[in-house]
Amino acid sequence: MSEHEHTEHIVSPGMYLTIISTLLALTGITVYAAFVDLGRFNIVVALLIATIKATLVVLIFMHAKYVPERTKLVIIAGIFWLALLLFMTLSDYFSRVDYRGIRYPMTQLISHTIEHRG
Amino acid sequence: MHRTGSLYGQFKTLEQQKDTATLGMWIFLVTEVMFFGGIMLAYTINRHTYFHAFAMGSNTLSLGLGGFNTVVLLASSFTMAMAVWSAQTSKKGLITLFLSLTILLGFVFFGVKYVEYAQKFHHHLVPGKNFDIFYCANNPTKCEDIDAADMAKEKEELEAAAKADPDLNAHAQLYYSAYFGMTGLHALHMVIGAGLLLWLVKESMAGKFSAEWNNPVDIVGLYWHFVDIVWIYLFPLLYLIDRHK
Numbered sequence: 001m002s003e004h005e006h007t008e009h010i011v012s013p014g015m016y017l018t019i020i021s022t023l024l025a026l027t028g029i030t031v032y033a034a035f036v037d038l039g040r041f042n043i044v045v046a047l048l049i050a051t052i053k054a055t056l057v058v059l060i061f062m063h064a065k066y067v068p069e070r071t072k073l074v075i076i077a078g079i080f081w082l083a084l085l086l087f088m089t090l091s092d093y094f095s096r097v098d099y100r101g102i103r104y105p106m107t108q109l110i111s112h113t114i115e116h117r118g
Numbered sequence: 119m120h121r122t123g124s125l126y127g128q129f130k131t132l133e134q135q136k137d138t139a140t141l142g143m144w145i146f147l148v149t150e151v152m153f154f155g156g157i158m159l160a161y162t163i164n165r166h167t168y169f170h171a172f173a174m175g176s177n178t179l180s181l182g183l184g185g186f187n188t189v190v191l192l193a194s195s196f197t198m199a200m201a202v203w204s205a206q207t208s209k210k211g212l213i214t215l216f217l218s219l220t221i222l223l224g225f226v227f228f229g230v231k232y233v234e235y236a237q238k239f240h241h242h243l244v245p246g247k248n249f250d251i252f253y254c255a256n257n258p259t260k261c262e263d264i265d266a267a268d269m270a271k272e273k274e275e276l277e278a279a280a281k282a283d284p285d286l287n288a289h290a291q292l293y294y295s296a297y298f299g300m301t302g303l304h305a306l307h308m309v310i311g312a313g314l315l316l317w318l319v320k321e322s323m324a325g326k327f328s329a330e331w332n333n334p335v336d337i338v339g340l341y342w343h344f345v346d347i348v349w350i351y352l353f354p355l356l357y358l359i360d361r362h363k
Contacts, residue, residue: 010206023195038362042358057343082151
């Protein structure tokens with residue numbers, strides 16, 4: 001532990017205003033983007049914008065940019081663990097072929113996915 | 119517990135005390151990330167499998183109400199951040215003001231959510247015996263809050279979706295189970311947050327928070343912002359599927 005005195009970083013109201021304006025603008029953009037036909041990339045764009053918004057909230061509103069390194073490590077470890085959960089589970093679901101040779105998501109049983117995604 | 123001013127006995131400095139509290143809260147928030155992450159993962163797999171039903175379900179949600187609530191919640195995060203700033207700069211009156219504004223915006227969110235949930239009950243979109251995704255298309259007079267042109271379009275889309283997925287009603291029910299489950303858990307977190315905020319208002323009116331001691335404001339702030347982040351993901355996941363048709 002270092003000896004230096006109170007060095008808490010105080011984020012200015014101006015910075016908070018900038019962030020909230022950006023968040024509101026991004027909300028508008030994500031609604032607009034939902035009405036543009038991007039095929040399978042609609043979901044990618046929506047989640048990308050959501051992740052930018054979440055990152056802004058974490059870094060500035062939640063002060064993650066200004067916390068000690070060990071707290072940052074906890075945050076990054078959490079995100080990494082979530083990534084593992086998502087990646088491992090989804091790669092299993094989307095590559096699984098059952099004993100009948102039917103691929104998830106049962107496209108032979110319900111014809112929707114192929115038809116919809118072209 | 120032994121305490122000197124705002125400093126508890128086990129800590130050397132106020133800074134170390136604050137860092138410890140923040141670290142602990144983040145560890146808790148990581149468990150919350152895994153909790154909501156797991157639910158969203160299950161939702162994603164179902165959405166991929168029953169795409170037509172989920173798209174139909176999403177299209178029956180009110181984008182206006184959902185979008186409005188997103189703005190309300192983002193604004194409440196801003197007022198929360200300002201409450202933390204007021205505490206850090208010892209502006210005691212402002213702490214109470216911004217905390218109260220945050221609660222107020224939280225209640226606006228609940229109000230809109232109530233209107234949304236009530237609409238789903240009227241439209242027979244609550245999972246269970248009476249669930250019927252075709253209800254409004256078949257009984258337009260009973261769903262007068264939906265615009266006639268929108269209704270005709272919805273009916274067309276429903277017919278197309280029913281052709282692609284013969285079990286559309288059951289799968290749409292799955293969507294609505296996810297909708298109520300996820301927004302319900304989110305709302306539960308907000309109720310807890312509002313309770314914590316009420317307690318903070320009481321403490322701040324007693325003048326307990328200042329630049330030296332504001333850990334509770336900071337920690338509840340972290341929680342409130344986290345709940346905001348959950349909604350940042352829920353909004354596109356639930357409301358914005360396949361809107362472009």
